[in-house]
Amino acid sequence: MARTRRSYNQYCGLASALDIIGERWTLLIVRELLLGPARYRDLLDSLPGIGTNLLAERLKFLAEQGVIRRAAGENERGYELTEHGERLREPVLQIAHWGLEHLGAPDEGQEVRPHWGFLAVQSMLDPSRAGDADECYEFRVDGTDFHIRVEGGRATAHEGRCEAPAMLAVTDARTFVEIGSGNLNPFMAVVSGRLSLDGDEECVQRAMALLGLIEGAEAPRKRSQEAVEAV
Amino acid sequence: MARTRRSYNQYCGLASALDIIGERWTLLIVRELLLGPARYRDLLDSLPGIGTNLLAERLKFLAEQGVIRRAAGENERGYELTEHGERLREPVLQIAHWGLEHLGAPDEGQEVRPHWGFLAVQSMLDPSRAGDADECYEFRVDGTDFHIRVEGGRATAHEGRCEAPAMLAVTDARTFVEIGSGNLNPFMAVVSGRLSLDGDEECVQRAMALLGLIEGAEAPRKRSQEAVEAV
């Protein structure tokens, strides 16, 4: 007897979306796949506490709903987002950005993964702050490398290193996310030796501004795009 | 014995956000408050199936976390979003927009509320499509009125009616959301008498285009703002 899945039974876009991605762990699975294809074991490792059965069931359901698919690549087996799932990137990044403010100092027993730093950077990136510069900033977080490329007034995040970065930041995942959360000032982190910053001073300033880490210092970050207003 | 709240225990913005707004019903409560302050009873009515205890607990927790507060207004008692909660508007609207595609034809037993139509409009509004026009479009959905004002290249949604609307749409909530979901063509709805459209033809066209209902017809809607790209 096919168990009938729990639903809000509301004819509303949000309720419909939450029927799909509103269950426990689901958006965290999407988060992992936003950072690239992943195998079953990778997902288990990045989601400590999830039951193996739950992960399997979530994956199957998300595939049925067209949010993810089994990666077709030869030696790149595993799961990946479909285009439909990929369209969750923007809202999920914005929610991640919102949630950064709720992070306090890292607690014992709290898991951290270097690639979450990559996610944090993507959520902090404010494209409207990209100036006329044409340069890139590289980050090395616990062995996971990524960079931001500013080009033609657009700022984009990419995996891996880049050539001739205008700024190079080296740190551990915990420190990186703690800076993003606003609980740790990046320059304090340098002073305490937890972060290494190389590059021209102005470039460093631009990189920090691009991530909303300076200029407005402790003020709550706010995305520039206020698309819709309701009164 | 203070019960320790369930948490993902991950030092990550998204996990932190989901610890707050990831539980069942929570984002639907936020949805209701995005549409304006509401009393306890209003929320119960708009969230059929929620337990009274759950609603009370969610409200208390959201207030503790600074997402909502008890409305201070004299005769406007109830709950409302804080500024912090208000910053969930953009991502929540985008998720609602994403979920619209999953809505099929309205099912028996599915609840509909007129103000969800207002939400759908806000999620469908693509500000980049606002042209040079200076006009407004009025909607009357099962007695709930709202309008879109296009002015100075910006499109904003508002409650209530407007003066001299360039377009007036009158329909019921179910039909309205069904059109937004892409399952019902607005002109077919007019033909079948479920929707009444008044106004200059060009204005109607502009209004439909603004909501992504024509031009690309059945193609999946897509927000114009691709803020961050990851490769």
Add this chain to the structure above:
DNA sequence: CTGCATCCGCCTCGATACTG
């Protein structure tokens, strides 16, 4: 080893009854 399925204790959820 990967990708699940099964089983079980527990906690959250959903519905109802009850109180200020």
Add this chain to the structure above:
DNA sequence: CAGTATCGAGGCGGATGCAG
């Protein structure tokens, strides 16, 4: 009207088993 208290049902978390 605005919640609190209570309790059964079911989803979740963890351990284990098993097929490819």
